[in-house]
Amino acid sequence: MDKLVPIVNKLQNVLSSFISSETLSLPHIAVVGAQSVGKTSLLESLVGLSFMPKGEDIVTRTPIIIQLTNSKSDDCYCTLTYCDYDNNRVEKHIDDFSILNEILIDVTEEITGGNKCIKETPIIIEIHKNDVLDLTLIDLPGLTKVPVGNQPQNVEEQIVNLVNKYIKNPNCIILAVSSANIDLANSDSLKMARNVDPKHERTIGVITKCDMVEKPEIWKKMISGSLYPLKKGFVAVVCRSQKDVEDNITIEMSIKKEEEYFSQCIDFSNQMECIMECGIKNLAKKLNNILIEHIKNTVPFLKPKIDSLKSIEEERLLELGEPMDNMNxxxxxxxxxxxxxKFSQQYQDIIDGKVFYKDRVDELKGGARIHYIFNDWYIKSLNDFSPLEMLTDEEIRIAIRNSSGPRGALFVPESAFETLIKKLINCLKEPSLRCADQVYEELLKIVDNCRIADMERFTNLKSAINEQVKILLKDCLQPTKEMIKNLMLIELSYINTSHPDFLNEHFMKNVYDKDNDYIDELDTVVHPKNNHKMLQRPKREFQETCGSNMNYSTIHHNNTYKEEMKMWKPKEDMKSYRNKEGTKITNINNNRENVFVLPVIPEKIIPEYSSSSKEIIEIDLIKSLINNYFNIVRKHIADAVPKAIMHFMVNTSRKTMQKVLISNLHNGELFNLFNECSSIKVKRNNCKKNLESLNQAIKMLAEIRNQEV
Structure with missing residues (x-):
């Protein structure tokens, strides 16, 4: 059991180079206190050496891990380990403790870069002496409120964050240092300890400067726990003051002086418990016992964590691969x-859904996204498209008239139907081409997501493969789009009105029912004067003197009505008329009646009057034909476009990728493709060192288990 603390100290030294306190925390004791409570003197008394930097400014600006190891020999020495400003590990062996103070100051300046900020990089001091108990103490910067001198303005925040980083860990024993001449209610150290240890289970209170109060009853009441109870209790100490240092009083003399003070203040007849809670020696024994017990309770949980870290490092080393120097x-x-x-196979596996994603399991990946584009995006968009919303009744009526020529038609002209349906078929072209672009973009994402573990280190090779694959996909996109355009041209080239699903029995029945409903509706209209049923013809303008002449309106290029065509009515004199250009046209014979002037022909002509009953039936029939035939085309396009994309782009890229990559890359400078950057070599070396340290740590844990046995 005596070797537990030294083994844990070695374990900490082995793991401190790359393991943060949040990842793996070993049992330790953190010393917390304000700047003026005598924290430095307390640590020196526990070590038995005057080695800590002192001064009015913040001297301790980094965590100082003090590892005390009881040595059987009379030789005293220490080893100082730290990482410099450039994160290089430095180790110094020191035999002369008189220079340790200066070395600590220099190392602190080296770590912090010469400024007064707080750094998290720890300094490890391993001290071997024959008059110390095995302990591990972490000296943290003293708590302060107001920045002085050239200290940063947020120095308080920096210190609080650093202290919290250590004491919030459940494996940390908090040594909260308070001064006897300050009320415990105002103790900064106890306040911080309470925030992370509200049940006071891992906090030890230390009352310093007991000789500075008028009555010993003050500090006696403090260590009794009546004012502020702690499960691990309080310890009262008297350390060297600044005056003692100036008077050249050594630490040994100071400890004797402390023993004399407590022997005078404590009545041994009825205050034996109190004497056990006083003095540096009792504090060291208490800390040693607590630390050993804490190690015994904590070590069983360290093995799984270290095994996990080892697995991570082994996986990382596998990704970094072996160096490829001196290869032919x-x-x-x-x-x-x-x-x-491997890359080509992973590309196929991602498309086929054979790759397991550790992150983001709540979203579609790989080939599932392509399926979503086809079925939930493209086909759904086609089905939501309503062809008749693209056409107005007026456009259909004009198409029918334009297809009839100067004579009109007894039946619905087929050319009008073809003109309108081709316009709507063309509407399917852009969404189909966009679908190909979206699948192309998804394939690019799949390429970017291809990760070959040990290929990531070759950035040139990865870039070359990605570039060639993107060229391949671009080459596949072009014929894919050509095929989609051809599918559209095929549909436009031949409007198959003989398609079995076009004029089928169900469609003809619907058309017949609609016509009968329209006729029935007209039959129900009654003339108001004659009081008999008649077919009410749709509203239209005609002149009694001119037969059934139709009104027209002129539409200019800005699509607004410019001028209505004017007609001369019976019993009206048409004195003058202004044509389209504004020129006044005078009636040839003002005395003649029933004569009118024909206006200038407008540039664009559309019928102005309402549709006749015949035209209404024709429009309705055209709508039904368009809707029925468009559904046939839509169904075919929705089926053919995804198939074309899969064949010409997805499957072609899968089949030809390996061949194309080998063909395009094997003739180049292979050495350049496999050139590692310097950072990869550094990472590989660090990873090997980490694995070596973890293997050593596993052996040390086995030693601890043997100690317990």
Whole structure:
């Protein structure tokens, strides 16, 4: 059991180079206190050496991990380990403790870069002496309120964050240092400890400067726990003051002086419990016992964490791979073919849904996104498209008239139907081409998501493969779009009115029912004067003297009515008329009646009057024909476009990728493709060191278990 703390100290030294306190925390004791409570003197008394930097400014600006190891020999020495400003590990062996103070000051300046800010990089001091108990103490910067001198304005925040980082860990024993001449209610250290340890289970209180109060009853009441109870209790100490240092009083003399003070203040007849809670020696024993017990309770949980860290490092080393220096061309070519094969296979696996994603399991990935584009995006958009919303009754009526020529038609002209349906079929072209673009973009994402573990280190190779694959996909996109355009041209080239699903029995029945409903509606209209049923013809303008002449209106290029055509009515004199250009046209014979002037022909002509009953039936029939035939085309396009995209782009890229990559990359400078950046080499070396440290840590944990046995 005596070797538990030294083994844990070695464990901490082994793991401190790359493991943060949040990832893996070993049992330790953190010393917390304000700047003026005598924290430095307390640590020196526990160590038995005067080695800590002192001063009015913030001297401790980094965590100082003090590892005390009881040595059987009379030789005293220490080892100082830290990471410099550039994160390089430095280790110094010191035999002369008199220079340790100066070295600590220099190392602190080196870590912080010469400024007064607070750094999280720890300094580890491993001290071997024959008059100390095995302990591990972490000295944290003293709590302060107001920045002085050239200290940063947020120095208080920096210190609080650093202290919290250590004491919030459940494996940390908090040594809260308070001064006897300050009320415990105002203790900064107890306040911070309470925030992370509200049940007071891992906090030890230390009352310093007991000789500075008028009555010993003040500090006696404090350590009794009546004012502020702690499960691990309080310890009262008297350390060297600044005057003692100036008077050259050594730490040994100070400890004797402390023993004399407590022997005078405590009545041994009825205050034996109180004497056990006083003095540096009792504090050291208490801390040693608590730390050993804490180690015994904590170590069983360290093994799984270290095993997990080892697995992570092994996986990371596998990703970094082995160095590929001094290889010949055939060896490089073999490795290239191997990587291309793995990349091509992973590309196919992602499309086929054979790759498991550890992150973001709440969203579609890979080939599932392509399926979504086809069925939930493209086809759904086609089905939501209503063809008749693209046409107005007026456009249909004009198409029918334009197809009839100067004579009109007894039946609905087929050319009008073809003109209108081709316009609507063309509406399917852009969404179909956009669908191909969206699948192309998804394939690019799949390429970016392809990760070959040990290929990531070769940035040139990865860039070359990605570039060639993107060129391949671009080459596949062009014929895919050509095929989609051809599908549209095929539909436009031949309007198959003989299609079995076009004029089927169900469609003809619907048309017949609509016509009968319209006739029945007209039959129900009664003339108001004659009081007999008649077919009410749709509203239209005609002149009694001119037969059934129709009104027209002129539409200019801005699509607004410019002028209504004017007609001369019976019993009216038409004195003058202004034509389209504004020129006044005078009646040839003002004395003649029933004569009118024909206006200038407008540039664009559309019928102004309402549709006749015949035209209404024709429009309704055209709508039904358009809707029925468009559904046939839509169904075919919705089925053919995804198939074209899969064949010409998705499947073609899958089948030809490996061949294209080998063909385009094997003739280049293979050495450049496999050139590692310097950071990869550094990461590989660090990873190997980390694995070595973790293996050592596992052996040390086995030693601890043997100690317990």
């Amino acid at each position: 061309r055939s060896e490089y070519l073999a490795v290239l073919v191997n990587y291309i094969t």
